Amino acid sequence: MKKFLDENFVLETETAQMLYHEYAKSLPIIDYHCHLIPEYIANDHKFDNLGQIWLEGDHYKWRAMRTNGVDERYCTGKDTTDWEKFEKWAETVPYTMRNPLYHWTHLELKTAFGVETLLNPDTAKEIFDICTAKLRTPEYSARGLMKKYNVEAVCTTDDPVDTLEHHISLKNEGFSVKVLPTWRPDKAMAVEVPTDYRAYVEKLSEVSGITINKFSDLIAALRNRHDFFASVGCKLSDHGIEEFYAEDFTQAEIENIFNKVYGGTQLTKEEIIKFKSAMLFEGAIMDWEKGWTQQFHYGAIRNNNTRLFNQLGPDTGFDSIGDFSVAKAMSKFFNRLDTDNKLAKTIIYNLNPRDNDLIATMIGNFQDGSVAGKIQFGSGWWFLDQKTGMEAQMNSLSNLGLLSRFVGMLTDSRSFLSYPRHEYFRRILCNLIGNDVEKGLLPSSELPFLGKMVGDISYYNAKNFFKF
CATH class of the missing domain: 3.20.20.140 (Metal-dependent hydrolases)
Incomplete structure (x- = not known):
């Protein structure tokens, strides 16, 4: 054995x-x-203790704890101590066997702290004390750990x-x-709630120094910030999208859509998709001009639990895999850029494993010999960030592309x-x-x-x- x-x-x-x-x-x-x-x-x-560095903001662990019957106050509550939260996590760990959390937990204990004892309720206090003592030394600060x-x-x-x-x-x-830094302009295209969008555009106007009254002003302000990010060393963009957007649009249409949402009018679904199509395209052009790599994380259906979203906000463990139909829009988006030879280096991360072969074949359509592996199939992401998911991604890439250029x-x-x-x-x-x-x-x-x-x-x- x-x-x-x-x-x-x-x-x-x-x-x-x-x-x-x-x-x-x-x-x-x-x-x-x-x-x-x-x-x-x-x-x-400097982190005060193991519970703080491990459980603050970790929706993976929160999700497992809730599934194990742990009350929310031990996940995101403000009236519980770090030790109390850690104790509940330690109770949950044995029940995570065959979940990647079990491997990650013990790999982190071993590689960071030299602890090879299995975490469970009986060993929780000993492990908490050993790791907390180390976290209070310079070697275990944020930079020290890096x-x-x-x-x-x-x-x-x-x-x-x-x-x-x-x-x-x-x-x-x-x-x-x-x-x-990495350029993540998701909020610049999040036009679903007009009041929130206007507030964001006003903030963008303030930091860029560009008055935004129309769509072309919005792009000018984003370009200003894009230049600023480049000056600080940025080399990548990233887009968290449900699906790819590649609807046909005219400049006049997009100007009109911007005027509507900026004025507080709720957009139709068709208008939202057209606007996102224009924004995704404009951003891709900026990335190509600077030689950046653009990343697309697509396929999550977010904030499924309305009651707990209203209570806790986003990124708290209530997202899941979506089943969006993306092939045609993805192809059209990349082809639109490639037609003018303005397709930047690209990484595509899918969240639904059914799309593995789709992505592995799609990237081959737009390799042009200018850069080895110019269009990349990104590693197993989020719910696929585990042994089975990583193996499946690499097998699809091996079968249909070049794993060696990954x-x-x-x-x-x-x-x-x-x-x-x-x-x-x-x-x-x-x-x-x-x-x-x-x-x-x-x-x-x-x-x-x-x-x-x-x-x-x-x-x-x-x-x-x-x-x-």
Whole structure:
């Protein structure tokens, strides 16, 4: 019987073990999409205890705790202590077996704190005290943890109206880890609620210094901020969308739609889609002009529980996989850009696993030889960010594209303890390739190339693709 979480965790064959330990394990981490708080990095934030660093804002854990019968006050409540919340999490952990949370939890305990004891109600206090004591030392500050995990670069997720003051501070200071912003303009196209949209546009006008009275002014203001983000080192955009938008539109139509929503009029569904189509297109052109990489995270159906959304707000654990029909709109969107040779480097992340082969074939339509892997099938995201999901994504990419040109893993996380997700991914990657060699599906004579391939996917492809 194999020991849980030993040095060969997930690695089922000798070849898989060799590939991981010799080619992947020691490589730096490029975390090109995350939700870390830049202020925490700039101020080298210190965490008071394990419950705080683990449970604040972690809707993955909250979702599991609720499912296990834990009252909401121990998830998001303000009247409970960090220890009380942690104790409820420890009670839940044994029930997460076969959920990726079980692996992530124990990988984080082992790699960050050297704790190999399984977390459960009996061990909770001991583990809490050991880890909390370490968190109060300099090595376990926000920056300390990034250095501990050999992080080379991170890209945070930032709104066009953000000041980026903390990125600027880190850049001027010369912090050894590159902390770069990512352009996330979702609110600039969120026209569903006119009053909220007007408030956002007024804020955009204020920070850009451009008076916004019409759609062309809106684009000018966004371009102003896009230039500012570039000056601070931004190299990527990111779009959280339900589906791709590629409706035909005229400039006059979009100007009229903007005037309506800015004036407080509720838009029709057709008008909303046309406006989003125009915004997505305009943003893609800006990205192409600067040589950025554009990312599209699509397919989530959000805030399903109205009662708890009204009580707790967004990003609290009430989203799920949607079943949107996207192929035609996605193709039309990319083709519209490619027709004028203005399609930027692109990464597409799907949330519904049924779309794996769809994406793997779609990206092949728009590769043009200018950049290796110019259009990327992004790693398993959110509900697919687990062993089965990652294997399925890599198998589809292998079958229908070039796995060897894949830019690999990212945390998509708000936690400074999430970097073991890169290790988890690397182990799964090496296991896939190693098992193929052992089965005679790949030649053992090509192990040096396969080792290089593992290193490329784990680190070098991303470093070269994003030009960090």
